[in-house]
Amino acid sequence: MTADAATDRDPDVFDIVHESDLIRVRKVLRAQAEAVGLNLVDATKLITAGSELARNILNYATDGRGRISIERVYKDGRRGVRATFADDGPGIDDIDAAMTDGFSTRGSMGLGLPGARRLVDDLTLTSAAGSGTTVVIVKWQR
Template identity: 65%
Template sequence: MTQVALTISAEADLIRVRQVLRARCQRVGLGLVDETKLITAGSELARNILTHAVGSRGGVRVEDVARSGRQGVKATFFDEGPGIPDVDQALVDGFSTSGSQGIGLPGSKRLVDEMTITTEVGSGTVVEIVKWRRDRSWRP
């Protein structure tokens, strides 16, 4: 199946992101706990786009991935917002530029198997997350 792309520009888009992530997790056979972890991380990253990239374009691409006999789900969140000045600091629990609890990025990273952040101040941010299926023998 090809990737699914969604625009993230309003609260209602958060529901669509969760629905698409859930459908992909079920398609590749992620267990309920891993499905919940990916949806939670994805929901947080989508909310970050609404909170920090106000007025800019943002979205997510969701796709199946396979590597070394493993299957999983990859979600790539992107925006044309202000960027993250200090990624290391943004990944520290409790750090926030918006007055929140500061658990979004570090919490998301703990919930997934892989997370990469590419950002440039003034140009935007791309956050890619991957959750791998634990059982290699499952086939759709």
């Protein structure tokens, strides 16, 4: 559903390499959410999911490095925000397990990926062992 959505400007693209980049992720997501008219609850859900995915890059990607692209999208009269999180890290061996509540490779609560999925309208995860991970999320205006 998100691949063929139109955009109206170049995306905001930047690297995620340090904790301070999480602040930038949240600020840009908030600005884009406001630009497409997401209500406060939906904007907060988008920002929370995006913050979690950016933190996953810092925690799991090789050298804690990755990149994000954030853009406004339009499809069938709807407006939304799409954010793409990508890294060249070790990848995810078992995507189904990673998307299950409670699954964790580091002893955390295991709510990151499944929690992010519940907060947004669309989530696509592409990964394989040794080839990095890409997560695309979209939140549509209601």
